[in-house]
Amino acid sequence: MDRIKHRTRDGAAKAGEWKDESWKKGKRLDNEEGWNGAGLCELELKIRMEVGLIGNMEEKKDREKLNFKIGNHRKGQSRITDGSRVKSVYGKITSEETLQKEVKAANVMRKLPAREESVNRLDVSEYLVLLQALRINLPKGVLNPKVIMLSHNADIVKTAQDVVKDLESFKLQFNSIPRLGCRKVKNSLALKNKGNVLEMTMMIFFKKSKDSKKRLREKWSENTSNTVCGFSFRHKYKTTAISTPPLYATTQTRSWKHLKVGDNVANVSEGVTVNIKTIEEKEYRNESSLSPTSQNFGNFFQNPADEIECLKFFHELGEIGKDQKLRYTRNTKVEFGFLSGRLDFLADITDSKVNPNAKGAERDKILIECKGTTGDMVGKLFTKPKNDSRRAQLDEKHDYCCQIQAYMYILNKSAKQTQGFTSNRAVMVIRHYHKNGENPRDFYWNFLEKNETVQQQIDELCAFCQEEVLACFLAVLNLIFQFEI
Numbered sequence: 001m002d003r004i005k006h007r008t009r010d011g012a013a014k015a016g017e018w019k020d021e022s023w024k025k026g027k028r029l030d031n032e033e034g035w036n037g038a039g040l041c042e043l044e045l046k047i048r049m050e051v052g053l054i055g056n057m058e059e060k061k062d063r064e065k066l067n068f069k070i071g072n073h074r075k076g077q078s079r080i081t082d083g084s085r086v087k088s089v090y091g092k093i094t095s096e097e098t099l100q101k102e103v104k105a106a107n108v109m110r111k112l113p114a115r116e117e118s119v120n121r122l123d124v125s126e127y128l129v130l131l132q133a134l135r136i137n138l139p140k141g142v143l144n145p146k147v148i149m150l151s152h153n154a155d156i157v158k159t160a161q162d163v164v165k166d167l168e169s170f171k172l173q174f175n176s177i178p179r180l181g182c183r184k185v186k187n188s189l190a191l192k193n194k195g196n197v198l199e200m201t202m203m204i205f206f207k208k209s210k211d212s213k214k215r216l217r218e219k220w221s222e223n224t225s226n227t228v229c230g231f232s233f234r235h236k237y238k239t240t241a242i243s244t245p246p247l248y249a250t251t252q253t254r255s256w257k258h259l260k261v262g263d264n265v266a267n268v269s270e271g272v273t274v275n276i277k278t279i280e281e282k283e284y285r286n287e288s289s290l291s292p293t294s295q296n297f298g299n300f301f302q303n304p305a306d307e308i309e310c311l312k313f314f315h316e317l318g319e320i321g322k323d324q325k326l327r328y329t330r331n332t333k334v335e336f337g338f339l340s341g342r343l344d345f346l347a348d349i350t351d352s353k354v355n356p357n358a359k360g361a362e363r364d365k366i367l368i369e370c371k372g373t374t375g376d377m378v379g380k381l382f383t384k385p386k387n388d389s390r391r392a393q394l395d396e397k398h399d400y401c402c403q404i405q406a407y408m409y410i411l412n413k414s415a416k417q418t419q420g421f422t423s424n425r426a427v428m429v430i431r432h433y434h435k436n437g438e439n440p441r442d443f444y445w446n447f448l449e450k451n452e453t454v455q456q457q458i459d460e461l462c463a464f465c466q467e468e469v470l471a472c473f474l475a476v477l478n479l480i481f482q483f484e485i
Contacts, residue, residue, distance in 0.1 A: 126483050128259040130231050134245045137177050139337050141264025142466045151474035159198050160475035167243045170213045172206040174245045180204050182341035182406035186399045189457055192464045201472040204338055216243045223247045231481045266336035266414035271329030271346055279312050284440045307344050310370035310429040313443040325350045334410040338465040341407055344370045367407050368427045382430055392444035394428055405454045424450045
């Protein structure tokens, strides 16, 4: 180890001697050999960087604490001629081996919340303002002190750093409406079982970058010049470009300090009423009329009436609503926490002899999911019956069946919170398209009963998203932004 030289103001390199009172106060010339601009020797700087004493030098409190520790350290520091021992940061002479142990111990202590005094942590109200400034719409009720505390967990922060790396390379962009689509539930359950917080965070809160790097850099440049939103980039990202949404650049942010979290409740929209008479009079459209020159399958997505034709087929079966009042709605939006979806149809069934709004009136709601296939779902999603029946056997482990289970989970969550109906079964309707438009009425269907095991798994998935995954996202924000005092 190189000998450490403490120079006096007249240039004499004499160990343990202080030529005037200014040295006792820790003042040294910044440009002398062996010292950096902050007045620290190279070894001392290395120790303090490892221990974490130099984290946020720009913050006033941290500067005061750092200067106090430096002053105490210098008061008793001396040079050992053989270079094998140095003064530790705790003021005692120790060997290099012992010094390294102290460094490791200090690093461990840094991970404990009680010792992370230099971290600029945000509270619930500050996060609400930041999210509003970034135009990121979190579900109501998911932000709370518990998840904020979890966001400072060492493992969560480490995962968040991986996300930040992709933001630095402009591979990702923030998702303005972070939600988990019900169609992705099966894949998400597998990730949750593996504890894969990283993939889930990217799936919900981010999307692959569509803008050019040039445009993303322009957004970053605009954000760094924004000084009225109440937040700024941390020191690193004032010079290092990173992919971020545009920040509001008005003083409107002052009024956001009174934003409230809200309640975490399931939301089910009214949907749009479907005219049953129109359905009954509708004709099935031949696929050949959609793309007569095509030699391949898969043109069903060009048929805007595909879902209506599936509903027409099921309505003609008369499996529900016999001698009852029947009403169909479409595009009903359902949401609970980060879980979100839009139903193809929702059948509202009430006793025709009783006022549906009357107390004790029997009421049932059944969601109807419609799918189209050119044959790739046969044997996977469903199996065709051997007789002339149209009632197919469904594979309940398929992605689409898990999607319907997620819909039922939200509907039942809403029913529990509003003392409303419960949904115990759904309907899957599948249209099989054929080449050259042959057999345009090749439909299959079946009921799908509520699966309690899957419902429990979805409930655990929702908790996972609202805790670990949300905590990781908050950690990402905390690594990039800081609140302006």
